[in-house]
Amino acid sequence: MEWYALLLIPILLILIVIVRTIQFKPNQFPEMKKKHEIDEKRVVESLSKMLQFKTISSSDKSNEDENEFKKFRAFIKERYPFILEHAEYSEHERGMLFKIKGESAEFPTVLMSHYDVVPINGDWIHDPFSGLVSDTTVYGRGALDTKSSLNAVMESVEHVLSKDKKFKNDLYLAFSGDEEISGPSAKAIVEHLKSQGVKPYMVLDEGGAIVSKMFPGVKEKAAVIGIAEKGYLDITLTAVSRGGHASTPPKDTPLTDLSKAVTVLNQSKAFKLKMTDPVRYLFNALAPHSKSLPIKILFANLWLFMPVVKMIAKKNGGEFLSMFKTTQAFTQASGSEASNVLPSKATIGINYRLRPFETSEDVVRKIKKIIKNPNIDVAITSVSEATSVSDVDEAFRMVQRAINQVWSDVLVAPYLMVATTDSRNYHEICEHVYKFSPMDVSKADLAKIHGIDEDITIENVINGVNFYINLLEQL
Ligand SMILES: [Zn+2]
Numbered sequence: 441m442e443w444y445a446l447l448l449i450p451i452l453l454i455l456i457v458i459v460r461t462i463q464f465k466p467n468q469f470p471e472m473k474k475k476h477e478i479d480e481k482r483v484v485e486s487l488s489k490m491l492q493f494k495t496i497s498s499s500d501k502s503n504e505d506e507n508e509f510k511k512f513r514a515f516i517k518e519r520y521p522f523i524l525e526h527a528e529y530s531e532h533e534r535g536m537l538f539k540i541k542g543e544s545a546e547f548p549t550v551l552m553s554h555y556d557v558v559p560i561n562g563d564w565i566h567d568p569f570s571g572l573v574s575d576t577t578v579y580g581r582g583a584l585d586t587k588s589s590l591n592a593v594m595e596s597v598e599h600v601l602s603k604d605k606k607f608k609n610d611l612y613l614a615f616s617g618d619e620e621i622s623g624p625s626a627k628a629i630v631e632h633l634k635s636q637g638v639k640p641y642m643v644l645d646e647g648g649a650i651v652s653k654m655f656p657g658v659k660e661k662a663a664v665i666g667i668a669e670k671g672y673l674d675i676t677l678t679a680v681s682r683g684g685h686a687s688t689p690p691k692d693t694p695l696t697d698l699s700k701a702v703t704v705l706n707q708s709k710a711f712k713l714k715m716t717d718p719v720r721y722l723f724n725a726l727a728p729h730s731k732s733l734p735i736k737i738l739f740a741n742l743w744l745f746m747p748v749v750k751m752i753a754k755k756n757g758g759e760f761l762s763m764f765k766t767t768q769a770f771t772q773a774s775g776s777e778a779s780n781v782l783p784s785k786a787t788i789g790i791n792y793r794l795r796p797f798e799t800s801e802d803v804v805r806k807i808k809k810i811i812k813n814p815n816i817d818v819a820i821t822s823v824s825e826a827t828s829v830s831d832v833d834e835a836f837r838m839v840q841r842a843i844n845q846v847w848s849d850v851l852v853a854p855y856l857m858v859a860t861t862d863s864r865n866y867h868e869i870c871e872h873v874y875k876f877s878p879m880d881v882s883k884a885d886l887a888k889i890h891g892i893d894e895d896i897t898i899e900n901v902i903n904g905v906n907f908y909i910n911l912l913e914q915l
Contacts, residue, residue: 457741464740466728466851471844476909478599480902484578486519487591487901488571490555491580497556497620509534509617512555520594522601523613532632534617535625540597542607542915547641549915550612550633550870551597551908552626552863553590554619554646557582562892576898583896585889586646589877590615592904599905600912609641609915619862622824626862630869640870642835644911645863647875650843650850652882655723657730661850663843665836666857666875668718669864670762671794671826673803677701678817681784694786695775701811702770702788710806713750713764715742716796717829718856722763725853763856766803767793793858794826824860827867835872842910846903847880878907 493512498504513536517524527538534556542548560568560581572579582588593613600607612633616625633640648664655662679694720742727739738745753761761767772789776782792803800823807818830836832854840852857875866873879885879900888894 453744457737457744461733461737461740464728464736471841471848473848474845474906474910476599476906478595478902478905478909480898483591483595483905484573484898484901486595487578487583487588487896488573488580489515489519490587490591491571491578491582492569493555494569495556495582495617496559497618497623498559499621503559509556512617516594520598522598523594526601527613530632532628533623533625535629536613536615536617537629537632538613540601540607540611540613542609542611544608545610545638547608547915548610548612548638550614550640550643550866551593552614552616552643552645552866553586553593554616554626554862555582555587555590556617556620556623557585557587558620558890561890564892566893568894573898577895578898578901579893579895581894583888583894584877584879584881584885585894586877588879588896588901588904589646591901592878592908595905596908596912599909607912607915610638611912611915612638612640616862622860626865630865634869638869640866640872642838642872642874643863643866643870644839644874644876645861645866646877647857647861647863648855649877650847650880651886654853655726655730657732657735658726658851659731660729661847661880662726663840663847663850663852663876664722664855665839665852666718666861667721667830667832667836667854667873668716668796669827669857669860669875670796671792671798671800672822672824672860673792673794673800673820674822675790675792675804675807676819676821677788677790677807677811678819679786679813679815681782682815684782686780686782689782694783697813697815698773698786698788701813701816704810705768705790705807706770708806708810710810711766711768711798713753713761714795714797715746715764716856718796718854719763721832721854722856726851729851759858762793762858764795766795766798789821796826796829796856799825824864827864827873830867830873831871833872836874838911838914839874839876841914842907843876843878845910846878846906850880878904 494508495512527540530537566572568581614629618625647666650661650663652661679697684690723739753764769791771791775786863873
């Protein structure tokens with residue numbers, strides 16, 4: 441081989457990179473806008489009324505008022521006569537389940553939401569349970585998270601039924617009353633569906649939304665639909681004393697053992713960055729729209745540049761990094777009660793968020809291997825594994841269509857959710873579990889979720905109902 445033949449390799453690589461960048465085109469189909477004749481005043485009033493129930497869920501039962509939950513359920517049943525007439529209604533723990541029979545039971549859909557809210561914190565301008573309506577907004581705890589989606593589901597189904605329309609497939613409306621504390625109602629509803637042999641074709645719950653600046657160089661807003669959720673794992677490391685006194689301490693005590701463990705865990709590279717399908721799909725949907733040529737070249741050629749993307753992720757940190765890996769946060773520590781007493785036992789609490797395909801078992805194995813100390817006990821105190829990844833196919837495109845019929849110029853992309861929702865319980869019985877809240881939200885709006893002065897624009901309230909009607913027409 442002549443020496444100049446070696447030059448062919450870089451030239452070939454550059455050619456492939458150029459061709460792939462040119463072929464890296466957006467693939468999104470334009471949709472005609474569809475707006476339905478809905479009673480906007482009624483829709484806004486329904487949400488306002490829902491916000492007036494103090495359905496605060498709390499792991500401390502004394503902070504909950506069961507009567508408010510009861511009153512909320514009674515209100516829903518009275519407010520939606522068409523649904524009540526057509527549906528079979530049942531309660532599971534605090535969960536509400538409506539089943540509306542369609543012509544077929546083959547491809548059932550479940551529309552989910554929750555009607556509990558997180559407690560009130562900080563100083564609100566108005567009463568958080570006033571349901572105050574202004575010219576442009578509806579105000580109150582739960583306006584964004586997520587009585588708005590419950591309202592949009594109920595109003596859209598009521599609208600369709602009032603027009604005497606029939607559904608092709610069975611439709612379930614499932615609302616839990618303890619999502620914020622990972623309570624039992626969503627699980628109870630899933631158990632009930634399983635006992636009835638129901639295998640949903642599609643499940644849609646709260647989750648992603650329409651956001652701006654989702655990807656570098658992309659000017660358009662993006663509607664991100666969660667297709668998987670990271671897992672949640674709490675670990676407690678415990679070390680016990682092997683004797684000694686603070687005045688004559690041994691070289692190692694429970695606290696030094698644990699400090700060493702924390703240091704090696706913190707430095708460890710065992711939790712590697714890995715590209716999984718939800719992240720790949722997100723990049724493929726958004727990167728072709730980037731106005732930045734270097735970004736386009738990078739993401740059109742992940743086969744070559746993945747190490748560069750991983751480097752950027754490590755440098756950026758935050759949510760970008762957390763999409764790629766299991767994260768590790770040291771959250772709790774305990775030792776002895778007094779500064780002059782050696783602890784008989786000390787503990788460290790660590791919170792992990794598991795990336796898809798890494799299990800709690802994998803993590804525990806890694807921890808033990810890294811800390812290499814038989815005196816430290818590694819125990820799981822709470823766990824919910826990462827979900828499976830939902831298919832992105834015709835079911836996904838139905839949601840995409842319903843979005844673009846309302847918001848015609850937003851990009852629609854699958855993504856990986858870092859937060860957890862009730863719909864994680866459905867992955868075992870459904871291959872299309874999607875997480876999306878039909879609202880266009882700013883950074884300021886997102887800060888109001890679990891924050892103060894939560895409100896939603898009336899535009900979002902109305903658009904949400906139109907979104908669900910568009911979806912119902914396809915079911
Ligand atoms: Zn929520």
